[in-house]
Amino acid sequence: MSVKQIQEEIHRLKKQTETTILAHYYQPIEVQEVADHLGDSLGLSRLANETNSEYIIFAGVDFMAETASILNQDKHVLIPNPESCCPMAAYLTAEKVRAFKRQHPNLPVVVYVNSTADVKAESDICCTSSNAAKIVKEISSFMGTEAVLFGPDANLGDYAEQISGIKCIKMPAEGNCYVHSQLTIEDLENIRSIYPNGQVLVHPECIRDVRELADFVGSTAQMYNRVKNSSIVDNEFCIGTEKGLMERMAQDFPNKVFHLISEKLLCSNMKKNTIELTKYVLEHLDDPMFEVKVPPEIAKKALEPIEKMLEYS
Ligand code: SF4
Structure with missing residues:
Protein backbone atom coordinates (compact mmCIF):
# COMPACT_ATOMS: atom_id res chain seq x y z
CA MET A 1 0.00 0.00 0.00
CA CYS A 85 9.99 6.83 24.74
CA CYS A 86 11.68 10.12 25.62
CA PRO A 87 15.25 9.66 26.89
CA MET A 88 15.18 13.08 28.53
CA ALA A 89 12.18 12.17 30.71
CA ALA A 90 14.07 9.00 31.67
CA TYR A 91 16.83 11.07 33.34
CA LEU A 92 14.57 11.65 36.34
CA THR A 93 12.87 8.95 38.40
CA ALA A 94 10.49 9.40 41.33
CA GLU A 95 13.19 7.95 43.61
CA LYS A 96 15.67 10.63 42.47
CA VAL A 97 13.08 13.37 43.14
CA ARG A 98 12.51 12.00 46.65
CA ALA A 99 16.30 12.06 47.26
CA PHE A 100 16.51 15.72 46.13
CA LYS A 101 13.53 16.55 48.38
CA ARG A 102 15.29 14.97 51.37
CA GLN A 103 18.34 17.15 50.64
CA HIS A 104 16.29 20.35 50.15
CA PRO A 105 13.12 19.83 52.22
CA ASN A 106 11.92 23.45 52.00
CA LEU A 107 12.20 23.99 48.26
CA PRO A 108 9.27 23.69 45.84
CA VAL A 109 9.59 21.01 43.17
CA VAL A 110 8.95 22.16 39.60
CA VAL A 111 8.86 19.51 36.89
CA TYR A 112 8.70 19.95 33.17
CA VAL A 113 5.69 18.23 31.56
CA ASN A 114 8.32 16.19 29.69
CA SER A 115 8.55 13.82 32.64
CA THR A 116 6.97 10.55 33.71
CA ALA A 117 3.68 10.37 35.61
CA ASP A 118 5.52 9.05 38.71
CA VAL A 119 7.76 12.12 38.70
CA LYS A 120 4.85 14.51 38.23
CA ALA A 121 3.17 12.83 41.21
CA GLU A 122 6.18 13.83 43.37
CA SER A 123 6.14 17.48 42.29
CA ASP A 124 4.46 20.67 43.55
CA ILE A 125 3.84 22.12 40.11
CA CYS A 126 4.47 21.34 36.42
CA CYS A 127 5.65 23.70 33.71
CA THR A 128 6.02 23.73 29.94
CA SER A 129 8.81 25.21 27.83
CA SER A 130 6.54 28.25 27.29
CA ASN A 131 5.86 29.06 30.93
CA ALA A 132 8.85 27.63 32.88
CA ALA A 133 10.26 31.02 34.00
CA LYS A 134 6.83 32.33 35.03
CA ILE A 135 6.03 29.17 37.02
CA VAL A 136 9.42 29.20 38.78
CA LYS A 137 8.90 32.84 39.77
CA GLU A 138 5.31 32.36 40.93
CA ILE A 139 5.88 29.21 43.00
CA SER A 140 9.04 30.54 44.67
CA SER A 141 7.24 33.77 45.56
CA PHE A 142 4.21 31.84 46.87
CA MET A 143 6.40 29.57 49.01
CA GLY A 144 8.82 32.35 50.02
CA THR A 145 11.98 30.66 48.69
CA GLU A 146 14.87 31.95 46.59
CA ALA A 147 15.40 28.65 44.81
CA VAL A 148 13.43 25.71 43.41
CA LEU A 149 14.20 22.13 42.48
CA PHE A 150 13.81 21.79 38.71
CA GLY A 151 13.91 18.75 36.40
CA PRO A 152 14.50 16.88 34.24
CA ASP A 153 15.86 19.29 31.61
CA ALA A 154 18.86 21.21 32.97
CA ASN A 155 18.93 23.55 29.93
CA LEU A 156 15.31 24.59 30.40
CA GLY A 157 16.08 24.99 34.12
CA ASP A 158 19.01 27.25 33.23
CA TYR A 159 16.78 29.28 30.89
CA ALA A 160 14.08 29.63 33.58
CA GLU A 161 16.75 30.72 36.08
CA GLN A 162 18.16 33.32 33.66
CA ILE A 163 14.74 34.87 33.00
CA SER A 164 13.24 34.63 36.49
CA GLY A 165 16.34 35.35 38.59
CA ILE A 166 15.36 32.39 40.83
CA LYS A 167 17.95 29.67 41.35
CA CYS A 168 16.94 26.36 39.77
CA ILE A 169 18.70 23.37 41.32
CA LYS A 170 18.78 20.87 38.47
CA MET A 171 17.42 17.37 39.01
CA PRO A 172 19.77 16.00 37.68
CA ALA A 173 22.53 18.36 36.51
CA GLU A 174 23.06 16.29 33.35
CA GLY A 175 19.38 16.04 32.27
CA ASN A 176 19.03 17.12 28.65
CA CYS A 177 17.22 16.56 25.37
CA TYR A 178 19.79 15.01 23.02
CA VAL A 179 18.09 16.58 20.00
CA HIS A 180 18.29 20.20 21.12
CA SER A 181 21.41 20.06 23.29
CA GLN A 182 23.63 18.94 20.42
CA LEU A 183 23.08 22.21 18.55
CA THR A 184 26.35 24.22 18.70
CA ILE A 185 27.50 27.83 18.29
CA GLU A 186 29.24 26.69 15.08
CA ASP A 187 25.91 25.42 13.71
CA LEU A 188 24.35 28.86 14.29
CA GLU A 189 27.32 30.75 12.85
CA ASN A 190 27.28 28.48 9.83
CA ILE A 191 23.57 28.95 9.11
CA ARG A 192 23.84 32.73 9.57
CA SER A 193 26.68 32.89 7.07
CA ILE A 194 24.61 30.99 4.49
CA TYR A 195 21.26 32.73 5.13
CA PRO A 196 22.09 36.17 6.60
CA ASN A 197 18.46 37.33 6.28
CA GLY A 198 16.99 34.37 8.14
CA GLN A 199 15.67 34.84 11.68
CA VAL A 200 17.23 32.22 13.94
CA LEU A 201 14.65 30.54 16.19
CA VAL A 202 15.76 28.03 18.83
CA HIS A 203 14.14 25.99 21.60
CA PRO A 204 14.83 26.64 25.34
CA GLU A 205 16.15 23.05 25.59
CA CYS A 206 19.24 24.26 23.68
CA ILE A 207 22.40 25.12 25.63
CA ARG A 208 22.83 28.69 26.90
CA ASP A 209 25.54 29.70 24.36
CA VAL A 210 23.24 28.70 21.50
CA ARG A 211 20.21 30.45 23.02
CA GLU A 212 22.20 33.64 23.40
CA LEU A 213 23.13 33.69 19.72
CA ALA A 214 19.53 33.23 18.51
CA ASP A 215 17.04 35.92 17.50
CA PHE A 216 14.22 34.18 19.32
CA VAL A 217 13.95 31.48 22.00
CA GLY A 218 10.61 29.73 22.30
CA SER A 219 8.62 26.52 22.59
CA THR A 220 7.28 24.77 19.50
CA ALA A 221 3.93 26.57 19.82
CA GLN A 222 5.66 29.94 20.34
CA MET A 223 7.86 29.37 17.26
CA TYR A 224 4.84 28.40 15.20
CA ASN A 225 2.98 31.56 16.25
CA ARG A 226 5.99 33.78 15.60
CA VAL A 227 6.24 32.44 12.06
CA LYS A 228 2.47 32.69 11.54
CA ASN A 229 2.39 36.33 12.67
CA SER A 230 5.55 37.46 10.86
CA SER A 231 5.24 40.20 8.28
CA ILE A 232 5.38 39.54 4.56
CA VAL A 233 8.95 40.89 4.30
CA ASP A 234 10.27 39.13 7.39
CA ASN A 235 9.61 35.69 5.99
CA GLU A 236 12.82 33.65 6.17
CA PHE A 237 13.54 31.43 9.18
CA CYS A 238 16.37 29.21 10.39
CA ILE A 239 14.77 26.61 12.62
CA GLY A 240 16.47 25.26 15.75
CA THR A 241 14.08 22.57 16.83
CA GLU A 242 13.03 19.11 15.67
CA LYS A 243 12.63 18.82 11.90
CA GLY A 244 8.92 17.83 12.14
CA LEU A 245 7.93 21.36 13.21
CA MET A 246 9.70 22.83 10.20
CA GLU A 247 7.92 20.42 7.87
CA ARG A 248 4.57 21.38 9.45
CA MET A 249 5.29 25.11 9.03
CA ALA A 250 6.50 24.64 5.46
CA GLN A 251 3.11 23.06 4.63
CA ASP A 252 1.06 25.64 6.56
CA PHE A 253 2.97 28.71 5.34
CA PRO A 254 4.03 28.01 1.74
CA ASN A 255 5.00 31.67 1.15
CA LYS A 256 7.61 31.60 3.89
CA VAL A 257 11.11 30.17 3.61
CA PHE A 258 12.58 27.68 6.11
CA HIS A 259 16.04 26.25 6.72
CA LEU A 260 16.80 23.61 9.34
CA ILE A 261 19.86 24.79 11.31
CA SER A 262 21.28 21.26 11.40
CA GLU A 263 20.28 17.84 10.10
CA LYS A 264 21.03 16.60 13.65
CA LEU A 265 17.65 18.02 14.71
CA LEU A 266 15.83 14.73 14.42
CA CYS A 267 14.26 12.84 17.33
CA SER A 268 14.49 9.17 16.44
CA ASN A 269 12.20 8.35 19.40
S1 SF4 B 1 12.76 15.93 21.15
FE1 SF4 B 1 12.76 13.73 21.64
S2 SF4 B 1 14.35 13.49 23.25
FE2 SF4 B 1 13.88 15.68 23.08
S3 SF4 B 1 12.36 16.05 24.70
FE3 SF4 B 1 11.23 15.65 22.76
S4 SF4 B 1 10.85 13.45 22.78
FE4 SF4 B 1 12.40 13.81 24.33
Whole structure:
Protein backbone atom coordinates (compact mmCIF):
# COMPACT_ATOMS: atom_id res chain seq x y z
CA MET A 1 0.00 0.00 0.00
CA SER A 2 1.23 3.51 -0.74
CA VAL A 3 1.34 6.15 2.01
CA LYS A 4 -1.69 7.83 0.44
CA GLN A 5 -3.68 4.57 0.50
CA ILE A 6 -2.73 3.95 4.13
CA GLN A 7 -3.82 7.49 5.00
CA GLU A 8 -7.18 6.96 3.26
CA GLU A 9 -7.68 3.71 5.19
CA ILE A 10 -6.83 5.52 8.44
CA HIS A 11 -9.47 8.17 7.71
CA ARG A 12 -12.04 5.43 7.05
CA LEU A 13 -11.16 3.53 10.26
CA LYS A 14 -11.18 6.71 12.34
CA LYS A 15 -14.70 7.47 11.21
CA GLN A 16 -15.89 3.90 11.68
CA THR A 17 -14.47 3.60 15.22
CA GLU A 18 -15.02 7.27 16.19
CA THR A 19 -11.39 7.52 17.25
CA THR A 20 -9.48 10.78 17.63
CA ILE A 21 -5.84 11.03 16.58
CA LEU A 22 -3.63 13.62 18.27
CA ALA A 23 -0.14 14.19 16.87
CA HIS A 24 2.80 16.16 18.18
CA TYR A 25 4.58 18.56 15.82
CA TYR A 26 7.67 16.31 15.89
CA GLN A 27 5.84 13.33 14.39
CA PRO A 28 6.62 12.19 10.83
CA ILE A 29 4.76 14.50 8.44
CA GLU A 30 2.57 11.68 7.04
CA VAL A 31 1.35 10.94 10.60
CA GLN A 32 0.69 14.64 11.21
CA GLU A 33 -1.44 14.65 8.05
CA VAL A 34 -3.95 12.12 9.46
CA ALA A 35 -4.29 13.80 12.86
CA ASP A 36 -7.47 15.49 14.04
CA HIS A 37 -5.38 17.87 16.13
CA LEU A 38 -1.73 18.90 16.07
CA GLY A 39 0.15 20.70 18.78
CA ASP A 40 2.50 20.50 21.73
CA SER A 41 2.14 17.87 24.43
CA LEU A 42 0.06 19.76 26.96
CA GLY A 43 -2.14 21.48 24.40
CA LEU A 44 -2.96 18.10 22.91
CA SER A 45 -3.72 16.50 26.27
CA ARG A 46 -6.15 19.29 27.02
CA LEU A 47 -7.78 18.81 23.64
CA ALA A 48 -8.14 15.12 24.45
CA ASN A 49 -10.32 16.21 27.34
CA GLU A 50 -12.68 17.98 24.99
CA THR A 51 -13.25 15.09 22.59
CA ASN A 52 -16.16 12.69 22.97
CA SER A 53 -14.16 9.78 21.54
CA GLU A 54 -13.72 6.76 23.78
CA TYR A 55 -10.42 5.99 22.05
CA ILE A 56 -7.61 8.50 21.59
CA ILE A 57 -4.47 7.66 19.65
CA PHE A 58 -1.63 9.87 20.84
CA ALA A 59 1.13 9.99 18.24
CA GLY A 60 3.98 11.20 20.43
CA VAL A 61 6.26 9.76 23.10
CA ASP A 62 5.41 7.91 26.33
CA PHE A 63 5.13 10.87 28.73
CA MET A 64 2.70 12.65 26.38
CA ALA A 65 0.34 9.68 26.28
CA GLU A 66 0.66 9.43 30.07
CA THR A 67 -0.33 13.08 30.48
CA ALA A 68 -3.34 12.48 28.24
CA SER A 69 -4.24 9.48 30.43
CA ILE A 70 -3.88 11.57 33.63
CA LEU A 71 -6.25 14.18 32.21
CA ASN A 72 -8.63 11.62 30.67
CA GLN A 73 -8.95 8.72 33.09
CA ASP A 74 -12.27 7.66 31.57
CA LYS A 75 -10.82 7.24 28.04
CA HIS A 76 -8.55 4.72 26.33
CA VAL A 77 -5.28 6.40 25.34
CA LEU A 78 -3.19 4.45 22.85
CA ILE A 79 0.28 5.00 21.42
CA PRO A 80 1.14 3.60 17.95
CA ASN A 81 4.58 2.39 19.04
CA PRO A 82 4.90 1.59 22.76
CA GLU A 83 8.68 1.84 22.35
CA SER A 84 8.42 5.53 21.52
CA CYS A 85 9.99 6.83 24.74
CA CYS A 86 11.68 10.12 25.62
CA PRO A 87 15.25 9.66 26.89
CA MET A 88 15.18 13.08 28.53
CA ALA A 89 12.18 12.17 30.71
CA ALA A 90 14.07 9.00 31.67
CA TYR A 91 16.83 11.07 33.34
CA LEU A 92 14.57 11.65 36.34
CA THR A 93 12.87 8.95 38.40
CA ALA A 94 10.49 9.40 41.33
CA GLU A 95 13.19 7.95 43.61
CA LYS A 96 15.67 10.63 42.47
CA VAL A 97 13.08 13.37 43.14
CA ARG A 98 12.51 12.00 46.65
CA ALA A 99 16.30 12.06 47.26
CA PHE A 100 16.51 15.72 46.13
CA LYS A 101 13.53 16.55 48.38
CA ARG A 102 15.29 14.97 51.37
CA GLN A 103 18.34 17.15 50.64
CA HIS A 104 16.29 20.35 50.15
CA PRO A 105 13.12 19.83 52.22
CA ASN A 106 11.92 23.45 52.00
CA LEU A 107 12.20 23.99 48.26
CA PRO A 108 9.27 23.69 45.84
CA VAL A 109 9.59 21.01 43.17
CA VAL A 110 8.95 22.16 39.60
CA VAL A 111 8.86 19.51 36.89
CA TYR A 112 8.70 19.95 33.17
CA VAL A 113 5.69 18.23 31.56
CA ASN A 114 8.32 16.19 29.69
CA SER A 115 8.55 13.82 32.64
CA THR A 116 6.97 10.55 33.71
CA ALA A 117 3.68 10.37 35.61
CA ASP A 118 5.52 9.05 38.71
CA VAL A 119 7.76 12.12 38.70
CA LYS A 120 4.85 14.51 38.23
CA ALA A 121 3.17 12.83 41.21
CA GLU A 122 6.18 13.83 43.37
CA SER A 123 6.14 17.48 42.29
CA ASP A 124 4.46 20.67 43.55
CA ILE A 125 3.84 22.12 40.11
CA CYS A 126 4.47 21.34 36.42
CA CYS A 127 5.65 23.70 33.71
CA THR A 128 6.02 23.73 29.94
CA SER A 129 8.81 25.21 27.83
CA SER A 130 6.54 28.25 27.29
CA ASN A 131 5.86 29.06 30.93
CA ALA A 132 8.85 27.63 32.88
CA ALA A 133 10.26 31.02 34.00
CA LYS A 134 6.83 32.33 35.03
CA ILE A 135 6.03 29.17 37.02
CA VAL A 136 9.42 29.20 38.78
CA LYS A 137 8.90 32.84 39.77
CA GLU A 138 5.31 32.36 40.93
CA ILE A 139 5.88 29.21 43.00
CA SER A 140 9.04 30.54 44.67
CA SER A 141 7.24 33.77 45.56
CA PHE A 142 4.21 31.84 46.87
CA MET A 143 6.40 29.57 49.01
CA GLY A 144 8.82 32.35 50.02
CA THR A 145 11.98 30.66 48.69
CA GLU A 146 14.87 31.95 46.59
CA ALA A 147 15.40 28.65 44.81
CA VAL A 148 13.43 25.71 43.41
CA LEU A 149 14.20 22.13 42.48
CA PHE A 150 13.81 21.79 38.71
CA GLY A 151 13.91 18.75 36.40
CA PRO A 152 14.50 16.88 34.24
CA ASP A 153 15.86 19.29 31.61
CA ALA A 154 18.86 21.21 32.97
CA ASN A 155 18.93 23.55 29.93
CA LEU A 156 15.31 24.59 30.40
CA GLY A 157 16.08 24.99 34.12
CA ASP A 158 19.01 27.25 33.23
CA TYR A 159 16.78 29.28 30.89
CA ALA A 160 14.08 29.63 33.58
CA GLU A 161 16.75 30.72 36.08
CA GLN A 162 18.16 33.32 33.66
CA ILE A 163 14.74 34.87 33.00
CA SER A 164 13.24 34.63 36.49
CA GLY A 165 16.34 35.35 38.59
CA ILE A 166 15.36 32.39 40.83
CA LYS A 167 17.95 29.67 41.35
CA CYS A 168 16.94 26.36 39.77
CA ILE A 169 18.70 23.37 41.32
CA LYS A 170 18.78 20.87 38.47
CA MET A 171 17.42 17.37 39.01
CA PRO A 172 19.77 16.00 37.68
CA ALA A 173 22.53 18.36 36.51
CA GLU A 174 23.06 16.29 33.35
CA GLY A 175 19.38 16.04 32.27
CA ASN A 176 19.03 17.12 28.65
CA CYS A 177 17.22 16.56 25.37
CA TYR A 178 19.79 15.01 23.02
CA VAL A 179 18.09 16.58 20.00
CA HIS A 180 18.29 20.20 21.12
CA SER A 181 21.41 20.06 23.29
CA GLN A 182 23.63 18.94 20.42
CA LEU A 183 23.08 22.21 18.55
CA THR A 184 26.35 24.22 18.70
CA ILE A 185 27.50 27.83 18.29
CA GLU A 186 29.24 26.69 15.08
CA ASP A 187 25.91 25.42 13.71
CA LEU A 188 24.35 28.86 14.29
CA GLU A 189 27.32 30.75 12.85
CA ASN A 190 27.28 28.48 9.83
CA ILE A 191 23.57 28.95 9.11
CA ARG A 192 23.84 32.73 9.57
CA SER A 193 26.68 32.89 7.07
CA ILE A 194 24.61 30.99 4.49
CA TYR A 195 21.26 32.73 5.13
CA PRO A 196 22.09 36.17 6.60
CA ASN A 197 18.46 37.33 6.28
CA GLY A 198 16.99 34.37 8.14
CA GLN A 199 15.67 34.84 11.68
CA VAL A 200 17.23 32.22 13.94
CA LEU A 201 14.65 30.54 16.19
CA VAL A 202 15.76 28.03 18.83
CA HIS A 203 14.14 25.99 21.60
CA PRO A 204 14.83 26.64 25.34
CA GLU A 205 16.15 23.05 25.59
CA CYS A 206 19.24 24.26 23.68
CA ILE A 207 22.40 25.12 25.63
CA ARG A 208 22.83 28.69 26.90
CA ASP A 209 25.54 29.70 24.36
CA VAL A 210 23.24 28.70 21.50
CA ARG A 211 20.21 30.45 23.02
CA GLU A 212 22.20 33.64 23.40
CA LEU A 213 23.13 33.69 19.72
CA ALA A 214 19.53 33.23 18.51
CA ASP A 215 17.04 35.92 17.50
CA PHE A 216 14.22 34.18 19.32
CA VAL A 217 13.95 31.48 22.00
CA GLY A 218 10.61 29.73 22.30
CA SER A 219 8.62 26.52 22.59
CA THR A 220 7.28 24.77 19.50
CA ALA A 221 3.93 26.57 19.82
CA GLN A 222 5.66 29.94 20.34
CA MET A 223 7.86 29.37 17.26
CA TYR A 224 4.84 28.40 15.20
CA ASN A 225 2.98 31.56 16.25
CA ARG A 226 5.99 33.78 15.60
CA VAL A 227 6.24 32.44 12.06
CA LYS A 228 2.47 32.69 11.54
CA ASN A 229 2.39 36.33 12.67
CA SER A 230 5.55 37.46 10.86
CA SER A 231 5.24 40.20 8.28
CA ILE A 232 5.38 39.54 4.56
CA VAL A 233 8.95 40.89 4.30
CA ASP A 234 10.27 39.13 7.39
CA ASN A 235 9.61 35.69 5.99
CA GLU A 236 12.82 33.65 6.17
CA PHE A 237 13.54 31.43 9.18
CA CYS A 238 16.37 29.21 10.39
CA ILE A 239 14.77 26.61 12.62
CA GLY A 240 16.47 25.26 15.75
CA THR A 241 14.08 22.57 16.83
CA GLU A 242 13.03 19.11 15.67
CA LYS A 243 12.63 18.82 11.90
CA GLY A 244 8.92 17.83 12.14
CA LEU A 245 7.93 21.36 13.21
CA MET A 246 9.70 22.83 10.20
CA GLU A 247 7.92 20.42 7.87
CA ARG A 248 4.57 21.38 9.45
CA MET A 249 5.29 25.11 9.03
CA ALA A 250 6.50 24.64 5.46
CA GLN A 251 3.11 23.06 4.63
CA ASP A 252 1.06 25.64 6.56
CA PHE A 253 2.97 28.71 5.34
CA PRO A 254 4.03 28.01 1.74
CA ASN A 255 5.00 31.67 1.15
CA LYS A 256 7.61 31.60 3.89
CA VAL A 257 11.11 30.17 3.61
CA PHE A 258 12.58 27.68 6.11
CA HIS A 259 16.04 26.25 6.72
CA LEU A 260 16.80 23.61 9.34
CA ILE A 261 19.86 24.79 11.31
CA SER A 262 21.28 21.26 11.40
CA GLU A 263 20.28 17.84 10.10
CA LYS A 264 21.03 16.60 13.65
CA LEU A 265 17.65 18.02 14.71
CA LEU A 266 15.83 14.73 14.42
CA CYS A 267 14.26 12.84 17.33
CA SER A 268 14.49 9.17 16.44
CA ASN A 269 12.20 8.35 19.40
CA MET A 270 9.41 10.51 18.01
CA LYS A 271 9.84 8.95 14.58
CA LYS A 272 9.15 5.45 15.93
CA ASN A 273 5.44 6.12 15.36
CA THR A 274 5.02 5.34 11.68
CA ILE A 275 1.99 5.68 9.45
CA GLU A 276 1.82 1.85 9.19
CA LEU A 277 1.71 1.49 13.00
CA THR A 278 -0.93 4.20 13.24
CA LYS A 279 -3.15 2.16 10.91
CA TYR A 280 -2.33 -1.03 12.81
CA VAL A 281 -3.33 0.39 16.18
CA LEU A 282 -6.62 1.62 14.69
CA GLU A 283 -7.29 -1.96 13.61
CA HIS A 284 -6.45 -3.26 17.13
CA LEU A 285 -7.97 -0.70 19.48
CA ASP A 286 -8.61 -3.27 22.20
CA ASP A 287 -5.10 -4.70 22.21
CA PRO A 288 -3.73 -3.79 25.69
CA MET A 289 -0.22 -3.62 24.26
CA PHE A 290 -0.96 -0.14 22.86
CA GLU A 291 -2.88 1.30 25.81
CA VAL A 292 -1.17 3.77 28.15
CA LYS A 293 -2.99 3.79 31.47
CA VAL A 294 -1.65 5.67 34.46
CA PRO A 295 -2.84 3.92 37.67
CA PRO A 296 -5.60 5.99 39.35
CA GLU A 297 -3.64 6.70 42.57
CA ILE A 298 -0.66 8.09 40.58
CA ALA A 299 -2.96 9.92 38.16
CA LYS A 300 -4.71 11.64 41.07
CA LYS A 301 -1.40 12.83 42.57
CA ALA A 302 0.02 13.84 39.16
CA LEU A 303 -3.11 15.78 38.23
CA GLU A 304 -2.67 18.29 41.06
CA PRO A 305 0.64 19.82 39.81
CA ILE A 306 -0.73 19.95 36.27
CA GLU A 307 -3.87 21.76 37.44
CA LYS A 308 -1.79 24.10 39.59
CA MET A 309 0.28 25.02 36.53
CA LEU A 310 -2.90 25.78 34.57
CA GLU A 311 -4.09 27.96 37.44
CA TYR A 312 -0.80 29.93 37.44
CA SER A 313 -0.60 30.25 33.65
S1 SF4 B 1 12.76 15.93 21.15
FE1 SF4 B 1 13.88 15.68 23.08
S2 SF4 B 1 12.36 16.05 24.70
FE2 SF4 B 1 11.23 15.65 22.76
S3 SF4 B 1 10.85 13.45 22.78
FE3 SF4 B 1 12.76 13.73 21.64
S4 SF4 B 1 14.35 13.49 23.25
FE4 SF4 B 1 12.40 13.81 24.33
